[in-house]
Amino acid sequence: MTATATDIKSLESQYLLQNYRRQPVVFERGEGVRLFDDAGRSYLDFVSGIGVASLGHAHPRLARAVASQAATLIHTSNLYFHPLQGELAARLVKLTKLDRAFFCNSGTEAVEACLKFARRFWHARGAARRTDFVAFNHSFHGRTMGALSVTWDEHYRAPFEPLVPGVTFVDADRPATLDAAVGEHTAAIIVEPIQGEGGVRPLSRAAATAIVEACRRTGALLIADEVQSGSGRTGSFLHGPALGLAPDLVALGKALGAGVPIGAAMLSSRVAGTIAPGDHGTTYGGNLLACRAALTFLDEFEGSLSESIPRVSAYLFDRLRALAAAHRPRVAEVRGAGLIAGLDLTVDAAPVVAAALDRGLLVNRTSATVIRLLPPYVITEKDVDEAMGILDAVLGAL
Ligand code: PLP
Numbered sequence: 001m002t003a004t005a006t007d008i009k010s011l012e013s014q015y016l017l018q019n020y021r022r023q024p025v026v027f028e029r030g031e032g033v034r035l036f037d038d039a040g041r042s043y044l045d046f047v048s049g050i051g052v053a054s055l056g057h058a059h060p061r062l063a064r065a066v067a068s069q070a071a072t073l074i075h076t077s078n079l080y081f082h083p084l085q086g087e088l089a090a091r092l093v094k095l096t097k098l099d100r101a102f103f104c105n106s107g108t109e110a111v112e113a114c115l116k117f118a119r120r121f122w123h124a125r126g127a128a129r130r131t132d133f134v135a136f137n138h139s140f141h142g143r144t145m146g147a148l149s150v151t152w153d154e155h156y157r158a159p160f161e162p163l164v165p166g167v168t169f170v171d172a173d174r175p176a177t178l179d180a181a182v183g184e185h186t187a188a189i190i191v192e193p194i195q196g197e198g199g200v201r202p203l204s205r206a207a208a209t210a211i212v213e214a215c216r217r218t219g220a221l222l223i224a225d226e227v228q229s230g231s232g233r234t235g236s237f238l239h240g241p242a243l244g245l246a247p248d249l250v251a252l253g254k255a256l257g258a259g260v261p262i263g264a265a266m267l268s269s270r271v272a273g274t275i276a277p278g279d280h281g282t283t284y285g286g287n288l289l290a291c292r293a294a295l296t297f298l299d300e301f302e303g304s305l306s307e308s309i310p311r312v313s314a315y316l317f318d319r320l321r322a323l324a325a326a327h328r329p330r331v332a333e334v335r336g337a338g339l340i341a342g343l344d345l346t347v348d349a350a351p352v353v354a355a356a357l358d359r360g361l362l363v364n365r366t367s368a369t370v371i372r373l374l375p376p377y378v379i380t381e382k383d384v385d386e387a388m389g390i391l392d393a394v395l396g397a398l
Contacts (some may be wrong), residue, residue: 009026025043029058030045030053030056031056031058032056032057032058032059033057033375033376033378033379034057035057041360043357044360044386045376046363046374046379046387047364048374050364051255052255052257053258054301055300056378057376061296062258062293062296066260066289066292066296070289072288074289075284075287075288075289076287084288087295088103088294088298091295092266095298096238096266098248098266099267100269100272101265103262103282104284105285106253107142108141109282109285110252110264111141111147111223111225112144113251114249114265115146115147115164115188117249117274117275119187120275121221130184130187131187133164133167133186133188133189134168134188135151135152135168135189136152136169136192136195137152138152138367139169139191139195139198140152140197141227141251148160152169172203173204178211179214182215182217182220186220188221188248189221189223190225191222193208193226193229193230194228194234194337196227196229196366196374198366199342199344199369200342200344201342202335202337203243205243205244208240208245212245221247221249222246222248222249223247223249224250225251226252227252227263231252231301232255232305233374234339234340239338248268250265251263252266255297257290257293257294309377312380316339317341319384319385319388321334323343323392326392330347331395332344332345339375341373347369348368349365349368349370351398356394359394360390361390363391373387
């Protein structure tokens with residue numbers, strides 16, 4: 001007997017921790033850029049599971065690779081060798097121009113690992129008091145204690161204090177505050193090249209230059225959190241290099257596994273050289289299923305997607321700017337790069353998200369006023385046209 005939407009919702013409301021606010025829809029299957037609800041209705045997916053379903057849904061090659069891997073071997077732990085971690089690490093080293101990879105299971109864990117590796121680096125150098133972190137206003141790095149400690153929003157932080165001490169938040173657009181905050185006790189600066197959860201806020205070139213200069217002046221390490229902006233979202237594998245950032249540590253997640261959970265911390269050799277067996281680890285990290293999914297994603301990205309993303313992105317941003325012009329002053333700004341875009345409104349974005357859902361388009365709200373678009377990498381100009389048509393109607397009806 002198949003459960004109805006009402007059954008599903010009542011089971012959840014009775015037994016599931018009530019820590020999520022869900023949209024009123026039950027999805028049962030997907031295909032490409034579309035999701036289908038329990039009544040068979042189709043939705044154009046411009047959320048992709050918050051930037052995760054990079055190859056869209058039910059991607060035939062990914063489905064075959066994951067099924068075949070599951071039928072062969074899923075997990076062995078990190079007590080033993082298996083054939084895929086080294087292969088995936090080598091591919092990521094080439095793409096990121098860093099030297100080593102550590103695999104984990106989420107973006108938060110990748111950030112947590114980067115923070116620990118930065119502290120381990122200074123500890124190994126005998127700088128035991130070099131433990132502090134500098135992060136940015138509007139940052140989001142995850143919800144574990146370390147990652148939460150460098151996350152800006154008071155709303156996420158306050159109920160869980162005290163957090164890790166020694167974190168200073170600065171305004172990316174005021175380089176003088178960065179200069180004042182970074183000093184001899186700073187283990188690392190952590191930055192998102194494009195802030196995702198904070199409202200799709202790209203880091204400016206000037207801010208990036210100030211970060212590079214602060215690291216040069218003080219020796220502080222740089223951690224780039226590319227969990228949302230990386231793994232090809234902007235057409236390049238990482239976004240930081242386009243801004244002149246050359247981090248010692250990079251956190252990856254989301255799109256990398258195309259739906260199968262995987263995170264990665266990428267390390268420069270000087271940081272990696274300070275990590276000894278036993279310093280850090282995880283049971284699941286880098287299991288065969290996750291590595292197979294990531295390898296399949298990389299094949300697709302390096303195949304044709306790295307070329308189609310910039311082309312579709314240019315079209316998307318042209319259309320978004322036209323949409324913004326047609327709906328001024330309600331749309332204040334269009335921000336983003338590649339296939340991450342934010343429409344900043346002068347009103348609450350929640351009713352727009354709900355009305356778009358009613359019309360068969362998935363977008364989501366981040367910050368109070370920003371409509372965020374994080375489509376799968378496989379979208380076409382035709383999908384963009386359809387999404388813009390719906391957004392135009394929804395904004396017009398506000
Ligand atoms: N870092 C950034 C920049 C993110 O956008 C997110 C999630 O939105 C995270 C870290 C946390 O990743 P996850 O939710 O996979 O643990």
